[in-house]
Amino acid sequence: MRGTCQPSCSKCLYFSLLTLTFVLLLELVSGRNLTFAILIYRHGDRSPIEIYPKCLHNESEWPHGFGQLTTLGMQQQHELGQYIKKRYSNFLSPTYKREEIYIQSTDVDRTIMSAQVNLAGLFPPSAGEIWNPQIPWQPIPVHVVPKSFHPKLRFPIFDCPRYKKLLRETMTSREFQDQIKPYKKFLKTIAANSGYDMKSLRKLDTFKLWHVQDTLYCESIHNYTLPEWATEDVRAKLGKLTVMSLSSLFGIYKREEKARLQGGLLVKDILETLSNAAKDPGKRKMIIYSAHDTTLGALQMALNTYNERLPPYAACQFFELYQENTGEHTIEMYFRNDTSRDPYPVTLPGCSFACPVKKFADLVSPIMIDDWTSECRRR
Incomplete structure (x- = not known):
């Protein structure tokens, strides 16, 4: 048994040394x-x-x-x-x-x-x-x-007056309004089904829209029963709105100044x-x-x-x-x-x-x- 093992071990050692040499040569060349x-x-x-x-x-x-x-x-x-x-x-x-x-x-x-x-x-x-x-x-x-x-x-760090001002400006900016405009009717439906009011859903610093999307996402992953209104299409739209909310917190409007504060x-x-x-x-x-x-x-x-x-x-x-x-x-x-x-x-x-x-x-x-x-x- 010992005689048949030695050639195998020698071969493994040879290939290990060859691999190590190759790696070292590759680092040297690079x-x-x-x-x-x-x-x-x-x-x-x-x-x-x-x-x-x-x-x-x-x-x-x-x-x-x-x-x-x-x-x-x-x-x-x-x-x-x-x-x-x-x-x-x-x-x-x-x-x-x-x-x-x-x-x-x-x-x-x-x-x-x-x-x-x-x-x-x-x-x-x-x-x-x-x-x-x-x-x-x-x-x-x-x-x-x-x-x-x-x-x-x-x-985001909300304990920053300048950032909160920028966030308020973002919500009234043309860039933000152009992005949220196609979803106004959809948001009314979400407000009715979720129990949140429209104002809360549209405000970026309350995270209410995000909480609806996130809760449904967590429930779907863990096989909890979803409400009838939370169809795949509805959840997909909520996902897009959540992405937009994240973008709005740190970008869309005055990105560089927000970045300085966040x-x-x-x-x-x-x-x-x-x-x-x-x-x-x-x-x-x-x-x-x-x-x-x-x-x-x-x-x-x-x-x-x-x-x-x-x-x-x-x-x-x-x-x-x-x-x-x-x-x-x-x-x-x-x-x-x-x-x-x-x-x-x-x-x-x-x-x-x-x-x-x-x-x-x-x-x-x-x-x-x-x-x-x-x-x-x-x-």
Whole structure:
């Protein structure tokens, strides 16, 4: 038996060395190295946040109440964690190293839980990390910062008078009115069926229209009985209106100024982190943020890369910093919103896909802000 095993093992070793040599040669030829990565993802599937007045189901019918991560959401985040592990298998250490990675979540149950289960897929315990053979999981810190202390992950930020003024202007703008005009009759029907009044449905800062769409979407996924009026066509129209609402919060009207007060805060943080990593690379290799669909929407709208679709559960935005063979550092962006294919490459308008850090900084400079409080108070 031993005699037949040796040739096989030697052959495996030979091919392993050949593969490793090929990878190293490929990196040498390409002349570029990944040096840092920032990931921002939306939490996994959850129960509705808030039901509409005439909803058929109440909070007690959901296992853990409103706004909570479901078992489906856990599966989605675990899969994303496994994908991240695979994508960065030649970048991150195979086991968890606290000096390499930092994870931060908004102060919300579903995002904290999403980060925890994502990490279970990213860093399953092995060898000395196994503390209980019956539990294939290890504790990894998830840092939570309340919105009041650091608002960069929770958008929109309504505690900003200037932004609220811009939002009111948006609702009366020609651009917004032109988009909502074809839906006026439809909104009357939704008002009658949902129990909300028309004024509430049309106001962007109440999220009432979004709550109707979101509740029906959650109920359909989890096979709850839907009201007769909530046909497939009605839900499709609600989906389009919800996309328009998200676009209106961060764009459509005075996008750049809104970005300075909203998603631009996160863009600035990302740019500063990548710029510092380019100047002085340390042991840390990755930062991961567990957040929301509005976080991704505000971020993409600020970058002017929004694809006019609601970010699905566990959607993930990637920022990767590379050092080219010239010594120059570039930023690449990817968006993963479909588990059946690789993430979509995203190009910052006005730049190449691999965008030089300085060029990236120049292009986003109009949405950068030095004194957020002062700009918020501006009339």
